[in-house]
Amino acid sequence: MPIEKHGHDHPKLSWWRTYVFATDHKTIGIQYGLTAMFFMFFGFGLMLLMRWQLAYSGKPVPLLGRLFGEDSAFFPDGIVMPEMYNQLGAMHGTIMVFMAIVPIVVGAFGNYMVPLQIGAPDRAFPRLNMARYWCYLVGGVIMLASFFAPGGAASSGWTSYAPLSVIATSGQTYWLIGMIGLITSSLLGGINFIVTIIQLRAKGLTFMRLPFFVWTQFVTAFLLVLAFPPLEAAAVLQLMDRLFDTSYFLPSGLVISGEILNVAGGGSALLWQHLFWFLAHPEVYVLILPPFGIVAEVIANNTRRPLWGYRSMVYSLVFLGFMSFVVWAHHMYLTGMGTALSAFFQTTTMIISIPSVVILTALVISLWGASIRFTVPMLFALAFLPMFAIGGLTGLPLGLNMPDIALHDTYYVIGHFHYVVAPGSTFGIFAGLYYWFPKITGRKMNETLGKLHFWPTLLFMNCVFMPMMIQGFAGVSRRLYDGGASYAHAQDVLYLNKFMTHSAFGLAFVQLFFIVNLFWSMKYGAKVSRNPWDGTSLEWAAPSPPLPHVNFESLPVAHRGPYEYSVPGENEDFTPQFQADKES
Amino acid sequence: MDTIPYTTEVHPETGLYNGKLGVWIFLASEVMLFGALFSTFVFLRVGADDWQGMQTQAALNLPIGTINTFVLITSSITVVLSWASLIEKDFSKFRRYFGATVALALLFLIFKSVEYYQKFSHEAYPENNNFLAVYFTLTGLHALHVIGGIVVIGYLLGPGAKMWHTEPERYTNRIEVTGLYWHFVDLVWIFLFPTLYLM
Numbered sequence: 001m002p003i004e005k006h007g008h009d010h011p012k013l014s015w016w017r018t019y020v021f022a023t024d025h026k027t028i029g030i031q032y033g034l035t036a037m038f039f040m041f042f043g044f045g046l047m048l049l050m051r052w053q054l055a056y057s058g059k060p061v062p063l064l065g066r067l068f069g070e071d072s073a074f075f076p077d078g079i080v081m082p083e084m085y086n087q088l089g090a091m092h093g094t095i096m097v098f099m100a101i102v103p104i105v106v107g108a109f110g111n112y113m114v115p116l117q118i119g120a121p122d123r124a125f126p127r128l129n130m131a132r133y134w135c136y137l138v139g140g141v142i143m144l145a146s147f148f149a150p151g152g153a154a155s156s157g158w159t160s161y162a163p164l165s166v167i168a169t170s171g172q173t174y175w176l177i178g179m180i181g182l183i184t185s186s187l188l189g190g191i192n193f194i195v196t197i198i199q200l201r202a203k204g205l206t207f208m209r210l211p212f213f214v215w216t217q218f219v220t221a222f223l224l225v226l227a228f229p230p231l232e233a234a235a236v237l238q239l240m241d242r243l244f245d246t247s248y249f250l251p252s253g254l255v256i257s258g259e260i261l262n263v264a265g266g267g268s269a270l271l272w273q274h275l276f277w278f279l280a281h282p283e284v285y286v287l288i289l290p291p292f293g294i295v296a297e298v299i300a301n302n303t304r305r306p307l308w309g310y311r312s313m314v315y316s317l318v319f320l321g322f323m324s325f326v327v328w329a330h331h332m333y334l335t336g337m338g339t340a341l342s343a344f345f346q347t348t349t350m351i352i353s354i355p356s357v358v359i360l361t362a363l364v365i366s367l368w369g370a371s372i373r374f375t376v377p378m379l380f381a382l383a384f385l386p387m388f389a390i391g392g393l394t395g396l397p398l399g400l401n402m403p404d405i406a407l408h409d410t411y412y413v414i415g416h417f418h419y420v421v422a423p424g425s426t427f428g429i430f431a432g433l434y435y436w437f438p439k440i441t442g443r444k445m446n447e448t449l450g451k452l453h454f455w456p457t458l459l460f461m462n463c464v465f466m467p468m469m470i471q472g473f474a475g476v477s478r479r480l481y482d483g484g485a486s487y488a489h490a491q492d493v494l495y496l497n498k499f500m501t502h503s504a505f506g507l508a509f510v511q512l513f514f515i516v517n518l519f520w521s522m523k524y525g526a527k528v529s530r531n532p533w534d535g536t537s538l539e540w541a542a543p544s545p546p547l548p549h550v551n552f553e554s555l556p557v558a559h560r561g562p563y564e565y566s567v568p569g570e571n572e573d574f575t576p577q578f579q580a581d582k583e584s
Numbered sequence: 585m586d587t588i589p590y591t592t593e594v595h596p597e598t599g600l601y602n603g604k605l606g607v608w609i610f611l612a613s614e615v616m617l618f619g620a621l622f623s624t625f626v627f628l629r630v631g632a633d634d635w636q637g638m639q640t641q642a643a644l645n646l647p648i649g650t651i652n653t654f655v656l657i658t659s660s661i662t663v664v665l666s667w668a669s670l671i672e673k674d675f676s677k678f679r680r681y682f683g684a685t686v687a688l689a690l691l692f693l694i695f696k697s698v699e700y701y702q703k704f705s706h707e708a709y710p711e712n713n714n715f716l717a718v719y720f721t722l723t724g725l726h727a728l729h730v731i732g733g734i735v736v737i738g739y740l741l742g743p744g745a746k747m748w749h750t751e752p753e754r755y756t757n758r759i760e761v762t763g764l765y766w767h768f769v770d771l772v773w774i775f776l777f778p779t780l781y782l783m
Binding site: 120121122124125126128187190191192194195198199200225226227228229230232233234236237240244245246247248263264266267268271274275278549550 | 587588589590595598600602605606609610612613614616617618619620621624627628631632634635636709710711712713714717720721725
């Protein structure tokens with residue numbers, strides 16, 4: 001029996017317990033959101049330095065040069081040195097994936113919205129939730145601290161391929177230790193999500209009545225719980241290699257700078273790639289599934305009609321989650337692992353594209369014939385569809401091992417996965433933020449500033465990433481310090497570097513609209529009631545913002561499915577899940 | 585936190601309380617962690633042109649390993665008996681069995697340290713070859729899990745035992761999930777022992 005006590009009888013918690021060591025899922029969600037957003041802008045900043053170097057090779061970065069002075073080893077007078085460039089690349093990837101996007105979509109949105117959408121007072125394990133945030137923060141701080149390590153931060157790419165990473169400077173050790181903090185955090189979060197969604201659903205909220213967003217978080221949680229431990233194992237093994245001179249990833253007779261490395265040998269560099277990608281491919285779905293969920297919520301709400309094919313979307317999602325564990329080696333076609341393995345992973349990769357297409361198609365069909373409300377969240381959700389489609393479809397040639405021979409490790413790959421994550425996941429995040437901001441703060445974000453944010457962002461995103469595809473087709477490799485200037489085959493597409501760099505700076509500039517809007521609206525935005533978008537799922541039954549620690553005045557009961565919009569015969573064009581059936 | 589449902593009572597559909605489901609899922613992730621490490625061992629051994637570990641493997645201390653296996657299995661039995669005693673509301677019997685579990689865990693660590701000491705005194709270090717690397721990584725990580733178990737059991741025997749007088753059901757549940765974890769630690773060793781010592 002659930003305890004039927006919903007208290008306004010909580011003793012007032014101290015400031016520390018309320019805002020710092022909080023156990024309330026809403027506070028933790030906001031902590032996550034703000035921290036991850038800081039990391040995201042930091043990671044974006046690193047990328048701007050890289051783009052500067054690619055367009056204006058060897059020229060000092062404006063303004064920053066004076067800050068660092070000529071004594072700086074990697075950044076003298078603001079000139080990006082090659083070692084610096086490698087650090088920027090590795091840390092940009094690591095920060096964006098593990099410290100920004102995943103914490104925002106799972107830690108912030110998942111934490112805040114899932115208990116509300118399932119009508120629960122909190123997560124199943126509030127203190128575990130707190131521990132999770134602190135693991136994340138400590139891991140993140142260790143990562144950033146690595147910039148001050150002798151030899152600088154990790155510089156072997158976000159993939160940390162061995163044996164390069166094993167013989168790298170001490171920044172790599174920071175990377176591994178930071179990673180263990182981030183992984184532990186994700187594990188604890190995943191466990192908490194699964195238990196919360198299975199055990200704490202409101203009365204009447206069966207699995208097939210769950211909002212699609214909750215489903216995406218549910219599948220994501222399984223990916224976190226099952227895919228992260230192998231990376232933790234891999235990190236431990238690489239730490240052993242670095243600190244105790246073992247040779248898990250060091251083959252016999254490895255020659256470095258003309259000398260045979262003095263280790264036992266017998267290890268395998270491929271082993272690292274297998275362990276890494278066994279995590280990192282499901283990780284890709286961790287980045288994209290929750291934004292799928294957000295976009296589905298926003299689309300149903302703004303088309304004022306049920307999602308088309310909810311059930312097939314759910315089944316596709318579960319299948320997608322399952323398949324994501326058996327496609328990892330499509331990142332490794334060129335490693336010489338053998339044609340039989342390549343054929344297997346090529347097949348599974350083609351199969352996994354089917355459920356993604358099902359979900360995307362269902363979302364597109366949902367738009368058919370609807371009278372769409374073009375609100376700011378809806379604009380982002382609508383833009384998500386073609387942007388993610390470009391990202392997904394450009395992945396197909398990479399998943400087939402013949403074209404991958406030509407495209408592997410070129411800018412085409414960079415363009416492909418950035419389309420998935422940058423205008424894909426990020427647009428999902430923006431849609432969710434504009435959509436749920438009223439629930440979180442009780443105020444609406446400004447529409448005009450929102451549109452001023454949306455349109456240039458859409459434009460600049462494409463200006464940054466589309467030229468990468470062109471460069472990739474021309475054969476320009478990724479991770480080149482000079483952007484290809486010293487390669488004959490790259491000469492025809494070099495002019496694009498400046499274009500992409502200027503677009504990236506433009507993209508950075510228009511985010512100011514968002515930042516101003518975010519903080520301005522917190523204080524001065526128009527006040528809203530508890531259901532400003534006329535939504536149907538359970539979070540709209542709670543006050544805006546929801547009550548501390550208990551969320552709802554009384555726990556809601558679900559009477560129907562999550563997307564009962566425009567039901568014939570009803571007075572309103574929405575019938576919330578929490579609305580009791582009419583007496584007939 | 586008192587408003588969260590199913591912290592002690594079982595959910596009518598799943599038949600589990602939150603903590604038990606949480607521990608099962610945690611153990612699933614642990615399976616993946618150790619699974620990755622065992623796979624590493626297989627991958628390296630199968631892929632090696634010349635597996636240098638054969639002789640080293642033969643030099644492992646089989647008697648100590650065997651005794652340790654029995655020590656851990658016995659501790660798995662005592663941890664169940666301690667939980668069963670709580671069901672019977674016999675707190676002093678529970679303390680004896682739970683205390684025995686922690687004593688056996690410590691005994692395991694002592695034997696393990698003796699084994700490590702023997703290895704080090706014969707200049708067998710992780711860097712010597714990949715078999716020793718796997719041996720030290722896997723047994724070391726397992727030992728960390730044993731230490732983690734000792735900390736939890738120690739807490740529940742000491743300061744955590746107060747809960748028996750205030751919320752006996754919840755305390756019994758805590759013992760149960762600790763037991764689940766402890767069985768898993770035992771199980772990992774059951775796989776480690778033949779893989780490292782016998783094969």
